[in-house]
Amino acid sequence: MSDPQAFERVDALVDAALELPPEARASWLRDACGEDGVLLEQASRLLSAIDASEGFLLTGPLPASASLPPQLGAWRPERLIGRGGMGEVWLARRCDGRFEQTVAIKSLPAYFSPADVERFLAEQRTLARLEHEGIARLIDAGIGPEQRPYMVMEYVEGTDIVGHCRERVLPLAQRLALFRQVCAAVAFAHRHGVVHRDLKPQNILVNRDGRVRLLDFGIARLLDDNAQDLTQQTRARFTPHYAAPEQLAGGTESTLTDVHALGLVLYEMLAGRGPWQALLGGSQLVLVQRMLAGPPVAPSAATVDPVVSTRQLRGDLDAIIGKALRPEPDARYASVLALDEDIARHLQHQAVAARSGALSYRLRRALRRHWLPVVATTAVILGLAVALVMVAFAHRQAEFERDIARVEAARGKAVRDYIGHMFRNASQQQAGSAPLTAKQVLDQAAARIGDEFASDPSTAAQVMLELGELHLYIDDYVGAEPLLRGWLGLERSVDDPVAAASVRFALAETVFRMGRTEEAQSLLEQAQAFWRTDPRRYVDELLTSRMLESQLLRRSGDIQRAIEVLEQAVVESLRRHGPENFRAAAMHTNLGAAYLDAGDLEAGIDRSRKALGLFERLGMGSGNDALNTLNNLAAGYYRAGDLDSAEQWFARAVALRREAFGPSAATAALLNNYARVLLQTGRLAAASDLASEAAGMAATYAGESSMLALSTRLLAAEIDLAGDPASDLASRLLQLQKDVDTHFGEEHILSARVTLTRSQHAATTGDIAAATQQLQQARQRLEALGAPAASFLNQADTIQALLERRTGTDVRR
Template sequence: MNAPLLDALAPHFERLRALDPAQRAAEIDELPLDAAARTRLTRLLAADDAGGDPLADAIARGAARLHESTSREFGAWRLVRELGAGGMGTVFLAERADGQFERQVAIKLLRGFPTREATRRLRQERQILAGLDHPNIARLLDGGETAEGQPWLALEYVDGVPLLEHVALHAPTLRDRLALFEAMLDAVAHAHSHLVVHRDIKPANVMVATDGTVKLLDFGIARLVEAGEESHRETSTRVFSRGYASPEQEQGLAITTASDIYSLGVLLREMLEGRRDAGDLRASPITPLRLDADLRGILAKATEADPARRYASATEFRDDLRRLREGRPVRAARWTHGYRLRKFVARHRLGFAAAALAVFVACAFVWRLERERTRALAAEAAAQQAAASAEREASRARASLDFLSDAISAAAPDVAMSRQVSVRDLLDAARAKLAARDDPALVRPMQRLLAHLYGDLGDVGTALQLMRDGLRDAQPADRAEALRLAGDYDEYASELGIKGDVDAALDAAQRAADWRARFAPDDRVERLRSRQALALVYHRGGDDERAIALLREALAEAKALPSTPLELYTGITQALAALLATAGEADEALAIAEAGLARVDAERPRESPEHVLLLRSKANAKSAGGEPAEAERLLREAIALQQRVVDPGGARMMELTNDLAIAVNDLGRYREAAELLRESDRHMAGAGIDGAADRAVSEGNLAAVLENAGDYATAIGHYDNAFALLDGAGVGADHQVRRRIEREQARTLGLAGGHARALERLTDLRARALRIDGEASGEYAMLTWQLVVLARNMHRPDDGLALLDEAERLWHALAPAEHPIFLHMRRARGAFALDRGDVAGAERELRAAVAGFEAVGAQPIDLSIARSELAAVRLRAGDRGEARALLAPALPVLREAMLPQEINRAAAERTAQQLGLR
């Protein structure tokens, strides 16, 4: 065989060898080859099927052994049956293997031996799908590699039928078919906005679920525009679907988003007419529709041979279809005067009929005719204005794509002089490029987009400035734009709240809610977004009770609404769990956080940002429930994940390190807690967060750690700093942040000996908590307990025991019986018994406390304090031996964690001195 013929047949051979025999024969018949070339190609494929190559046989045997050795379980999934096979992979139906919940997924495996190229493609598909989140794209749920090196993906299982089968059975009208196609356009637009080109859009890669939802599948040969690794050298691919592939794909030229537009155009024609083009003579079950000139023009524009003449984007394609439905001029048509006027008349048919009747009745009045002529000219001017607007929109779309391409290129490794290019590098490059532009129509939407992305990284200062600039003079013209702007205002409200401008945040959240009510009054998902945004602003304003009530309503509706997006469900869940934990509702907070994690585990890979939020919420619930060690483990997992997949700094790292400091503080590691709080402050400064409430909370948290270590004077100074910040910001007396810091300072005053001031403040705070939060609240219970601690320090057993009985009743309604606070209550009862001279009663209560701490594996600091107290009682009873045995292991723990003046260590040192211990 001559070399030129081999070269001509090679691309067809590589593509056709992946097809089954029936598909292969049909494809060969359509190839632009002469009879001899077709025969030669058929023989080559048959020889390839027959094998006979020893190397190929060895590889096949290895693949067979690999298949036999591979388990039917992949991660948490068990294979059920094969669903189908394509050129690169085989897809199986799978179900959960661990029984935690019921769910079916589609597992995609490589066919045969996992070659380097096939493995790279499957990994790239996983990378691409991990970045896409759209209701019309089958989601990536999990993935990995087996011990034998077999890579696999777990994808959303679509229970439905292929697109064309659904069209034939359930979509008889043009409206039905266009609705399906527009859902595909939305999916492709989402992929393109994430710089992903699908490259294999065809009927087999589109499913319609039983509920009518369109799902785009198989990103196996998709690629990232300007992606790293080897793909940046790739133009086309030999793997494509003839009949749907664009001319540039078949010719091996560069691939862009325009290639997907071409495939979409072919697919739309097949949906409408039952054939791909005029030469497609295959029998089709689809009833063909009559297409008007506009629709034929749209199809022609989408399938232009020259990519530059096609629609600039999937959004522009969709907009032309919307114009078609509304009877407006479409971009694909030639916009002559007559065409624009016909379109205007068609849209205002009744008005023109009435005008014609008036002319007919009063034809003697020539001025009437002139009046109608004037109206027609006005209509033509309106149509010309619409044409100019459409051209501007297309230009802006192209400008946006150019801008993104330039920004990404500016951060590419060869330009940035670094092999490691982070998300922040890309954003900074985009922001720098944007600063040089002077077109508000391009700049402001891009500013809003970048504000969201900087907000996700936790850079609140940059995000707030970008969003403020991007929203200047923004007014929605239609529903879609209103909903986009409402989302922008939600983000703006969040950023304003973090910065401490609560009034402006509430205005922004309310504006978003008003636009949703005006433009999408029946959209329940959009109402959920408004509830979430308003709840977060109420929290920032100090009204957690109102925020919790709103989030509870939102979560109940989100669970009842199947269409609730995961990111919205996760946001509501995380916020509610966090606020409930802060309010002392640990059990409910934990249940909500774990339910959220279960859903995220089912729908997202383990390395997804959503896990960070819910791990933090679960940790907060564990901390509130008296499990600081488990809280520390969860928080360290969340921090590691945040650093890997999002950013090592920013607002979220501020929150995570602050929460970790609280857990470590509860574990008695006060020096480490103080350093973590300083790290949290650095993250806060780096994120541009300077809101009074956040800074006051930071001062209060550091004061609490210093108090635990026994540095009461310095702690009180930090509390005073916190109050100065709150006073400067005009934070009122009943704001929850101020009241909590007041409670903590009063506790410190009581430990430092300022009993009278502490009693006055705690009594006043408890009365206000009863009025504001109610008797069943965690705040009221905490203040009652602090009064118990103060009565113990003041040696007032009568007052203290009455308060202790009340505190015990309140806490039993809030916390499980194994919560450590009930062991601390036994310590308090022992102290009050000792104040009354009841040494036996004191010993009984303290022995129960020590045994309880030992049984639950309590923190060393808590156990050591209880042992030192029991040692003092045993010394008072004359048993110096047991007293020494109890105190000897406790002293090193107390000395390591606390300063000499800390109240518990000071008492233990007095006992040690009496026992002669050093």
């Protein structure tokens, strides 16, 4: 009900109805609404919701308690410790002399009929059999004075689960582990035919040992058919802030009602606030109407938690919570166990069921599995197309996240249709033509965005972002760059500063890997400037950005500062997230590379091995980042002169990357490094084959002018020089020198290395004057670069020794 005037009419009608006796309200509403069926339905639903929530929205002083008798059975009440819509809770002690025991007694309101009392006692006998470590035990039950039922429960000392997360400053993984304890307890109750109906943080305590205990199963509903009479005869009781839509509307409760409540509990655990917190203190009607209005905004868009970041919530966890909170029970997780399993999949970095329709999420995994030509067989195309058709559901999730349902639904359909056409067209091109690669399919789709969405820039930007992220996932920087730039070109139309910062950071990483460090620096600074406007909210984005910041410092030659940036980031990451997580492993990888650049080979190898071990413990040993770590580790052994270990690690990394990812810029870099080891061990033919493959791949995925592509050209020349040099080698090296100096400048280490190779070639062919001059130029540049160039000075010494043997003089000066 988005029309304020319409709600005012409903509000006035319900206010008037509440003045009448309960039995007269329905007929009065029918008469008052006349023929306006919509108005009658809305007012009736709201009135039912208020009836259901009666007693839970007290904002003034609590009424005085009716005193309990001095003794209830074997129990002596001592003091009141809580009061709510379902009665009072007293601290009590056993007084029959058998043994000492402290308990909590819940005294329920005296509205039970004799038939209700019989049903209540039968239910308590069933609930007493719920023996689970996560459920506070029901010890006893009975009927006190004035027919007031009471329940005697295990007394649990602890903090509510949200308060525990806040006070202990728990990282995300530990919060999810706590939540999984809750799921285990609720799932156990469901297996025994019991629904809680009032799950909320206050009913979930965490003790000093970090164990979760669920309270208040005493108001739960049994699921057997014989419980229906009591359910119909007694008024529903729940807390509106954590109630499911079917409870607010007076509908049927089930295990899926608890799934919804768990979604709200998880929301508050991770975002630091409940989705309806802003409505606290408002009128009953406004609160309940908001509950009826639909799902809340995504936790990533509402978080105020200083520990769990927007980036950590965005994606899997937004989707998981969104699925649990769907208004239609059948659209939620089918069980608490299914919810728990999706949390487990997220923790293990596996695809979660809640995102089964997400475009880029599913397609990234499809591209990883099918990096070979994606239209080689119809089955492959159909498999990917099925995943893409589900994009409609992904954009229904986007509706949840942005709270602009109609716009996002239309945009989602447009994106779905466009990507679907992309693969359908690829399939149609199969007959009689060479199979298309994943990159070619994405490139063709990207080329048509301007024509397809000329009048809809917001949807065009969404398609660009989806395709750009897919190019990045397959390490295709050439394909990713124009798409990310295209998004920024539509930034004003999109009007999403959070997304803009992320796109700038992704583009910074892209152009950095293409060798454009100044541009990468500028883009990084822009992204960081936005994140620093709210450093508590974007603390993890800032932490992650330190890795690129460090890489840029290394590239500029300030290696010591690069190491300091990473070491500080590692300390902060450990404090926030602990030692066993992906971010820690990635930072150790970057630190390993930084130490290798600094010439501290022992520290570099140690950090790389530490990162690799952590990736393997996390179940990510064959992932992209772990393979980058393998590359660094092998490079460390190579620089240390341990060629056998270097070859072993490079061979392992190549095999894993070929199998998992296929052609990419990262694969090209790895092949290039492996070929260099083979060159050093004298296997020129094998080295030449790998270098040739790397060169083609680097030009395709990183760009012909990228540092990677230019490095592969240098390696090819070095392999040629080690064998039978071709007649055009001098001209090829000269052109390479010009290209490197044009794109990266004469002071770049790659320029010095090319000059050094030219000197070696000149010495080999007898041009001593040119060799001597080039050697002096190369040595000066390498010495100026410091530690990163130290290993190449050894090559310079070798060339100098060759020249001195040829001339019999000292050619250093």
